[in-house]
Every structure is written in structure tokens, then in C-alpha cells.
Amino acid sequence: MTDVNCSPLTTEQLARAAELAEEFLGGQSGAAALAASFARHPELTIALTIDGTVEGVAFGHPDVEGGAILEGITVDDAHTAHGLGSLLLVRFEQAAADAGCCDVSLGSGGGYVEHFYLKNGYRQTEYLIAIPDGDRQPLDLDGLEVLRERHWEPNYRVLNIAAPDGYSPPVKAALAQRLRMQASDVSCIFYKPVTRNR
Ligand SMILES: CC(C)(COP(=O)(O)OP(=O)(O)OC[C@H]1O[C@@H](n2cnc3c(N)ncnc32)[C@H](O)[C@@H]1OP(=O)(O)O)[C@@H](O)C(=O)NCCC(=O)NCCS
Numbered sequence: 001m002t003d004v005n006c007s008p009l010t011t012e013q014l015a016r017a018a019e020l021a022e023e024f025l026g027g028q029s030g031a032a033a034l035a036a037s038f039a040r041h042p043e044l045t046i047a048l049t050i051d052g053t054v055e056g057v058a059f060g061h062p063d064v065e066g067g068a069i070l071e072g073i074t075v076d077d078a079h080t081a082h083g084l085g086s087l088l089l090v091r092f093e094q095a096a097a098d099a100g101c102c103d104v105s106l107g108s109g110g111g112y113v114e115h116f117y118l119k120n121g122y123r124q125t126e127y128l129i130a131i132p133d134g135d136r137q138p139l140d141l142d143g144l145e146v147l148r149e150r151h152w153e154p155n156y157r158v159l160n161i162a163a164p165d166g167y168s169p170p171v172k173a174a175l176a177q178r179l180r181m182q183a184s185d186v187s188c189i190f191y192k193p194v195t196r197n198r
Helices: 011-024 031-040 084-098 112-119 169-178
Strands: 004-008 045-050 053-062 068-075 103-107 123-132 146-152 156-162 185-193
Touching: 004 084, 011 031, 011 045, 011 053, 011 068, 031 045, 031 053, 031 068, 045 084, 053 084, 068 084, 084 103, 084 112, 112 185, 123 169, 169 185
Parallel strands: 068 103
Antiparallel strands: 004 045, 045 053, 053 068, 103 185, 123 156, 123 185, 146 156
16 A cells, blocks of 8 residues: 655655655755755755655745745655645645635746646746856846846856746747847746635
8 A cells, every 4th residue: 555645754765755846856956955054944854755765855945935945855756746745735735824824826837847837826926047157248028027137056147037928838938049048047937826725
């Protein structure tokens, strides 16, 4: 019989969860990011276990506006597409609400990952654009408003751009096409309000 469970990550489970984060998320959301989230916000670090083995993890932290940022979520690819990622996401949302956060937001991977968030009730509020730091040429955003700009290690200028039409693959594709010589990534920021249900 299969026992599936989502609960806060324990210290004993950290190494296995870090392996998953590194293999399936990597970069800004890999093992180091998971360890940092777990150290600072263990209440927002949720493990998915199957028969006692960690097969997925979701982790994040509060933002400055009273919400929570989902830094990373992954399920071992031996177990994806069976609803377990959705289960883990719902458990993370509960943890965020229990921690007093009013919403969850995240920067999504492309392709089916966007479908994953949309089917779980998220809507797109912004685009995230990463530009190698040296590139200071004007950007052709076709009138889309720049909301925030910051620096990401090691060398990226990152802009949050308004998405007034919400999730729109044609608008995203046109934006990526216009910025193809400058941006290394154009991705969607998704958002969902959360409330305590107990
Ligand atoms: C995103 C992720 C956590 C979802 O976990 P999951 O257990 O597959 O989640 P669910 O089964 O609840 O939903 C996934 C949906 O995407 C679809 N899907 C999953 N993997 C897919 C793939 N490789 N190609 C196409 N569709 C896929 C599933 O069919 C499902 O949609 P459906 O319910 O309409 O059939 C998991 O796929 C994963 O770890 N991906 C790699 C890491 C990653 O990209 N994380 C997100 C960072 S923003």
C-alpha cells in the first residue's frame, strides 16, 4: 500500500530534498536555496514523502508585502504527472496561509509548468526578464510597463514587467522575440490569494 504524505521537512530529510532540488531545479532554486529557506523558514519548507521516502519538496519565504514567494517546487520525475505536485503545492499554500501570508507568488518555468500553475488556480500578474548585466541597450517592450528592476548574482539585470492581459502565450512569445538579442529569459510570474481553512 502506498503512503503519500506532505509535511514540514525535517533535518533528517534535508539531504535527500537537496538532491532533488539540485537535480530538478538547480541554479537560483537548487540545493543552496533550499538549505537557506529551510534554515530561515522551516514552516515554508514542505516535503512530499512516498512510503517514507522524500520524493518532492516545495520551499519559499515571506515577501515584504505580506505574501509568500514559492522559491522552488519539484517532484522526482519517476512520480510526476500523477497529481502529487498539485498536492504538494496545496500543502505549501496552506503553510503560507498558516504563517499569515495572504498570497503565493512565483516565477514559473516554461511549457507544461505554466499549465501546472494555471490548473492550480494561479493567474499571471507580471513577466520576469533576465538580461546579462553588461547589456544596457533600450528594450522594446511594446508599451508594457517596467514595475521593478534589480540585480541577480552573478551578473543579471532583472526586470519585472506588467502583464495587463494576464497569461497570454502569444504576448509572451512576441515579447521574447522582440528581446531575443538581449534577454536570456522571459518567464511568467504567477499569483494566487490564499486563506486559512481551519
Ligand atoms: C512542476 C512539477 C512540480 C509538477 O509536479 P507533478 O507531480 O507532475 O504535478 P501534477 O501531476 O499535479 O500536474 C502536472 C501537470 O503537468 C503535466 N505534466 C507533467 N509533466 C509533464 C511533462 N514532462 N510534459 C508535459 N506535461 C507534463 C501533467 O500531465 C499535469 O497536467 P494534467 O493534470 O492536466 O494532466 C513537476 O513536474 C516537476 O518537478 N518539474 C520539474 C521541476 C520544475 O520545473 N518545477 C517548477 C519550477 S517553477
